[in-house]
Amino acid sequence: MQLNRAHKNRFGSTNEIGVFEMLDVGLRDVSNPSELFLSQRASEISGSVVTASIEGTRPVLIEVQGLVTPSHFGAPQRVSNGLDYRRLSILLAVLEKRNGLKLSNANVFVNITGGVRIDEPAIDLPVCCAVASNFTERTINSNTVIIGEVGLGGEIRSVTHIEKRLQEAEKIGFQVAVVPSKNLKKIAFKSTMKLVGVNTVAEALNTVLGGDKN
Secondary structure (H helix, E strand, C coil), rough: CCCEEEECCCCCCCEEEEEEECCCCEECCCCCCCHHHCCCCCCCCEEEEEEEEEEEEEEEEEEEEEEEEHHHHHHHHEEEECCCCHHHHHHHHHHHHCCCCCCCCCEEEEHHHHHHHCCCCHHHHHHHHHHHHHHHHCCCCCEECCCEEEECCCCCEECCCCHHHHHHHHHHCCCCCEEHHHHCCCCCCCCCEEEEEEEEEHHHHHHHHCCCCC
C-alpha cells in the first residue's frame, strides 16, 4: 500500500492524501482506505483499538496497537511508530499519574498500522486505551471506535469533524463510539451506533475495559 501526500498544490490543500495499492499492473486507487487499513486486524486481542482520523478533509479508520512488556535492562524503552514520541511520553505520564498504571518500569511500544503518521490530538485517547488494554490484558470490543484528545489533567477534550468521523465508522459497521462528552452534545445526525460520552481517561478506561486498571 502506498500513501501519497502533496507538498505543493495550487488548486487545493496539501493536507489531502492519496491512497494506492500496488498490483501487478501498477498502482490502483483505493476507494475505501478504512476497509484496507483494518483488513488485517486481529480480533479480540489486548492492545488493539480503532479510531477515526481526519487526513486532510477525509475521515479514515485506522488501528492503534499498544504493547507493554517488563523492562529488565535499565531504562525502559519508549518506541512509537506513526506517532510523535514526545506525545507518547506525555500520554504515558498521564496514565501513570492520573490513572495509576505503573508504567515507569515497563517497555511501551505504540504502532499506527498501515504506514500512516498521525499528528492530530484525536489520537490521544485511542493510544491511552491501547496501552491500558495490553497492560491489563483486557481486550476492547472489536466493534468499538474511540476518539478524543487528552489533557494533562486526564480530561477528555473535544475534537474537530466529529460527525465525519462517526459517519465513516458507522459505514464500516462499528456499533459503539466512545467520544468526548462535549462533542456528544453537538452531534446533529442520527447515528445507529451507541454513542458514549466520556469526560476523563479514567471514565473511558472503565467504559471499554471495566473494573480496576492497576
